[in-house]
Amino acid sequence: MVKPVDTPMMVQYHEIKSQYPDAFVFYRLGDFYELFEEDAVLGAKLLELTLTARNKNSENPVPMAGIPHHAAKNYIDILVDQGYKVAIVEQMEDPAVAKGMVKRDVVQLITPGTKMYDGAGSDKQNNYLAAILPNSDSWALAYIDLSTGELKATTIRRLTDILDELSSLEVKEVVLRQNDDLTTQQQLATQLGERGLVISTQLAIEPNATVSFLTQPLLKIDETKATAMLLNYIFDTQRRNLDHIVPAISYERLAYLKFNQDTRTNLDLVENNRTKKRAGSLLGLIDGTHTAMGSRLLKQWVLKPLRDQNDIEDRLDLVDAFRDDFFTRGALQDQLKSVYDLERLAARAAMGTMNARELVQLKRSLLAIPSIKAALAQTTSILKNASDTLDDMVDVAGLIEEAIVDDPPISVREGDIINDGFDDKIDNYRRVLQDNQTWLAQLETDERAATGIHSLKVGYNKNFGYFIEVTKANISKLEENRYERRQTLTNAERFVTPELKAHERLIIEAQAKRTQREYELFVTVRERVKANISRVQNLAQQIARLDVLSTLADVADNHRFVRPEFTTHNRVCVKQGRHPVVESLLEAGEFVANDVLLDENTTMQLITGPNMAGKSTYMRELALIVILAQMGSFVPADAAELPIFDQIFTRIGANDDMAMGQSTFMVEMAEANHALQEATAHSLILFDELGRGTATYDGMALAQAIIEFLDAHVHAKTLFSTHYHELTVLADQHDSIENVHVGAVEDESGQLHFLHQIKKGPADKSYGIHVAALAGLPETLITQAKVILTELEAQKSSIVTHDQPEERQLEQTRDQLSEQVALFNVDTINPEIKTLLDTLDNFDILTMTPVDAMNALNTLKKLRN
Known part of the structure; x- marks a missing residue:
């Protein structure tokens, strides 16, 4: 089939589209932006537009969808918020005077990183666009908020830290260098794409005068190059004046308290992890700022406490x-x-x-x-x-006060913007318009008297101009040829006179000149503001x-926050510390405050006690107190003495990462490894129930090994909560470890009551079955669980200690593994349960992927049914 020849307009469209293959091209035709071909098909689906066709009667009609130009912003926002780019193509010359095809060009490329947010709530958010430049042993990162002009750069050693910084900044789009090694760029783009980031590329261009000025404060060559690449991308895509961009600031991540995205999520710093809303987060609690820029700055302080x-x-x-x-x-x-x-x-x-x-x-x-x-x-x-x-900028404020009316219209091209008395020409035009309005009113009075038609009126229509209107019932009263007919209506006729047309020209000319003059003066005022x-x-x-x-x-x-005190003695002493967010959700006086004491010789607390008793709250509140203190805030406590921490690590909650093929236990081990590899003696570590994602003895062995590794090699201040009560003996073997527990008591009826109070020493038992009973499990099940627990406790399992010969330790471990008690007595249970257990025995859990595990669970469910 012979390919149809494009019309001149489609030739122009294809030339522009070839330059922006990854963007929707909004092509201006009159009062509409048109989408063509693949853009039209996908755009109609995403924007719920009617899909039509150009040359629909031909053999190859061109798919087409249109958007009114005055409503384009809403449609653009929808596309950009979904991660797409939009190229705006405008007519570059007046169609009335153009010879041949009207010249068109892209006037702006709108992308997720360059969108100027102005929706509800967006004033409290930055919208950062970043650029990454790899080097042999480091990465240069530059980022900008186009809506405020903020421009910063830093050097980071590892890609994992780059990715975490992008997460912290909530970057939506990343610019990579176009001529980098394709393999390296593809690998990087893949990793960024997996995190939902939009990837753009930019040629490495030599800095121009503007770029040189904005990058002058940077001392590192790679930071300068990354920032120049970012700025060139901005200039190429925006194609407008960007004088508000401030010179770049270089910063060191080591100047701030460091924590990764997992910690930000686990601590609910800027949004509640469950609801994804500000309410229920630390930022949501403390943000009572009165300005948009204050709210953005407070968020920056929360995410980057000082050191x-x-x-x-x-x-x-x-x-x-x-x-x-x-x-x-x-x-x-x-x-x-x-x-x-x-x-x-x-x-x-x-x-x-x-x-x-x-x-x-x-x-x-x-x-x-x-x-x-x-x-x-x-x-x-x-x-x-x-x-x-x-x-106070009284000169600028005075200029605007003198020039601009207090309640101007939104449009700047329709007049009524400039104050009376600011400009003689505008005042003269207004007098002419007022005089002509008076003249028109007098004309109406005179014509009514001359014709005897009291309903005659002088009016104005946008399409036909000024006219004299006479109802059809009164047409017979008009003398012949008194007026020139202009328009016929159902019930009236409209006329003009030479004199009325002359005054119409005066009025239209005065209006046009006044409107143009007002716009010119408005631009002058805006330019003077721009200069400041x-x-x-x-x-x-x-x-x-x-x-x-x-x-x-x-x-x-x-x-009731207090000012924290900082010590160089590596001592944590918090008196009656509180979790500020949890406390705010309870009635006054309900929250139970706790002391946290880790002196110079104590690096770790092993925290035991039942679920729901407050272990996680106790751990999180210390981290929040540290963050608040180092961002320069008072803290929720009666008194707080703290060292300056360099990093915070958390492993809290049971989370998997199905998209990355990681089970709950794999995520748990990865987060633990991050802390073990990166933490220093000046760090804070929170480990909650580490090791619970695998078999009992595997988990206990790993938990013990991690505790002893931290004690021997890291020396970070650590809160380690666990249900492995066997681990509490480690406090007897290591002077830097102490046991604490969350208090709980049983009443005479066996009901469990949580005290939420941290006390010295280990918990006497886990109370897991009591918690299960509180959750409403069947009474017969609870009774059976107690029987099984008694059997298990009779085995007297214990941990491996290091004051025994190595051979004895290994022998004890083998004995313990061989003495695990079955959870069910298979000989006495019914055949249905036995079938379920036999099927479960055949599952190789250690090699299962998350999807395999879900299929296995479905198999068990079918057997049960």
Whole structure:
């Protein structure tokens, strides 16, 4: 079959599409953006559009779907939020004067990393785009938030740390160098793609003047190259002014308390792990900020606590000052309610997308600054210094106040933006328009009197202009040829006169000139704001910091937090520590506070006690106290003495990773290995029920070996909760390990009551069967479980100790393994259960994949049915 010849328009479309093969091309035709071919088919499905065809009567119709240009943003957002890219193609010349095919070109490529978020709740989120540049022994990472201009770079030694940093930043798109080794790039792209990241490529281009200026602060060559690659990608895709981007800042990850995505998830730092919402997370509890940039900054502090004690103390000093000065804090926060998102307003001004309403938002924000300065200046504390450094930008605020009306329209091209008295020409045009309106009213009065038609009216129609309208019932009253007929309606006729057409020209000309003049003056005002972008951005940073510090003072007041003290003696001493999120969900006084004491000679607590008694809460609360303290916040306790930690590691909860083919136990061991390999004596480790994902003796052996490895080689402060009561004897063999347990008591009826109180020494038993009874398991099952437990306890299994000869240790291990008691007496159970057990014996659990395990479970279920 002969391929049909493309029309000139489709030739143009294919040329553009070939440059953006991985993007939806929104091709402008009149008042619509059109999608063609594969874009139309997929776009119609994703956007719920009607799929039509171009040249539908031909042998090869072209699939086509259209979107009104005024509604394009909503459709673009839908595609970008799903990980797609959208290339916007506009007409580059007026079709009325174009010769031949109208010239079109891509004016912007919108991607997940370059989208300017402005939906509900998005003001509290950064949208980072990152670039990665591999080297022989390290990786350079650069990232930017296009909506605020924030630009940073760092060098990271390992790919796993790069991936974790991307997770922490919630990056959605990563730029790779196009001419890198294809194998290396493909492997990297695969790993990034598995994590849901959009991959883009960029040629390595020599820095231009703008790029050189923005990368000048960077001292490492690879960071400079990665940042230059990122900036060139931004300039190539956005094709507009980006003067709001600030010079790059290099940072070291070692300057911050380090923890990975598992820890962020396990501790519910920025979202609740179960609901995926802010509510129920640490950030959700403490974020009472009054500005969008303050909320974003607080999240950054939560995810990147500090390690430099002087920097931490500086923040704590300011929180302390705000807490002590309630009235200054209140006055500040009252004014902060009037401050809009200065960072993003500055970005919109730079990119030329700021409208008149946003100029008014900037003005109102700036008008609040003098009151903030005055409130801070009246203090006698260190807060007074903050007042001296704030730039109230009265010149910019005054300009906007003088030029722009208080309630302007959204459109900047329809007039009614500029204040009366700001510009003589606009005032003259307005007088002409007002005079003509008066003239039109007088014309209507005169014509009614001349014709005797009291219902005659002078009106205006967008399509036909000004007219004189007479109902058909009164047409006979008009003298012949008095008016020139313009339009016939069902019940009326519309007419014009030479005099009316002359005034129409005057009015339209005055309106057009006034509207154009107002737009020009608006752009002039916006350009003057743009010239002060750096001042706006500096002010935004200062306001955000004041917002966060005053908010942390609120949190300290409202939740009874105290200022932590830092020690160089590697001593943890928390008096009546509390889990702030759990406490906030309970009635006042219900939460049971606990002390945490790990002195210089104690590195580990072995925590025993029943499920649901509070072991995990106790462990998590210490980690949250450490994070709050090192981010510069007060902490939920009566007193807290802490060292400066370098890292936090957690292994909490039973999670598998089906997508990566990892079982619960494999994930558990991988997370444990991460801590064992990376932790130092200055780290904090939380291990919850390590070893429970495999057979009893395997799990116990691994748990013991891990405990002893930590004690011998790592020396990190560790909280290790376990149900293996046999492990508690390790505290007798290692001076740096101590036993604690969560208290629980049985009443006279055998009911179990949790005390949620941490006490010295090991738990006397696990209370697992009691918890099962609380869960509602059948009474006959509970009774049988107690019988089996008695038999198992009679075996007196114990752990391997190291004060015996090696031969005796091995012999004891073999004896213990040979003495495992069957959970069921097979000779006395019914045939159905016996069949189930025989089938279970045939499963090779150690070689099963997660899918095999699910199939095996289904087989057992069918046997039961």
